[in-house]
Amino acid sequence: MGLEFYTSRLADAVNWARKYSLFQYPFVTACCGMEFMAVWAPKYDVARFGAEFPRFSPRQADLLIVVGTITERQGPVLRRIYEQMCEPKWTVAFGVCASTGGFYQNYSTMPGADQCIPIDVYIPGCPPRPEQVLDGLIMLQDKIQEKRGYVQKREKREHDELLKAKGKLKVIP
């Protein structure tokens, strides 16, 4: 067992810690916000998943939850908030408007928040049931653990490219 074994186990442990301590930044723009509050209230108790602590500054958060309709005019704001967050970071599109634009098909509505930021988990529904949201959160936790989040995949890609450029890439089985 070499150094590789320990570093990969370490990454697993770090990701395990990350998935149970998600600090979320709710970007709430519309009616889904009510449902979001219900999920975060004691009845559905999101604290069970370690994600109960909203940070109202993107710089302190690592999970951006886009709740509600995103208009084209809000696009630069959302993009900027996403860019202000420290890595590693994850994003969730909460509700069908944030996922695809929903039933809005007009000049002002962005057809899905993924037009301007990468999204890791899409939760459909208008608004989604709290059970769906918790399911989406569990899916996100799996993604974090398996390093399938957007930023994690990009980091891995960049790391590999860097090592390949230096000729030091070792494939860890």
Place this chain on the structure above:
Amino acid sequence: MSVEALTRAKDILGAAVLSTHSYRGDDTLVVDSAKIFDVMKTLRDDAELAMTMLVDLTAVDYLGREPRFEVVYHLRSFKSGARLRVKAPVAEPEDGGNPQLDTITPLWASANWMEREVWDLYGIKFRSHPDLRRILMYEEFVGHPLRKDYPKEKRQPLVRRPPDEV
């Protein structure tokens, strides 16, 4: 009560009134848009009518009809409780510019933002408006989205993900 208001309005406005109609308590005056400022001032300042409140100001695009646009004002009198709807048809100029009529912001300060909204969404210009900028859409937006000939599927994005961000 309100049919009386309509009769009174017709009497004091004279030739500025193009037509009137009254349906189930909705009393409407169609007036000459060139005289809209004087019409609204008369309706507001007349001692009997006293239409002191501007409830709403909006517009309609009747594409294919001439004149194409109609600016619609809703008035209410605190004195009698009567309501009046005033419509001012405005045509597109021959040279293809924006349709125009006078602002009523000096009469009601609340008309300021409503006229900006009409300008933003319909492209109707209000002459001598103090600050005729877009109010809902962003400055970069081209065109007026509530016009009937604005393409339904047209998007004018401000920001999109960079192409290398896969």
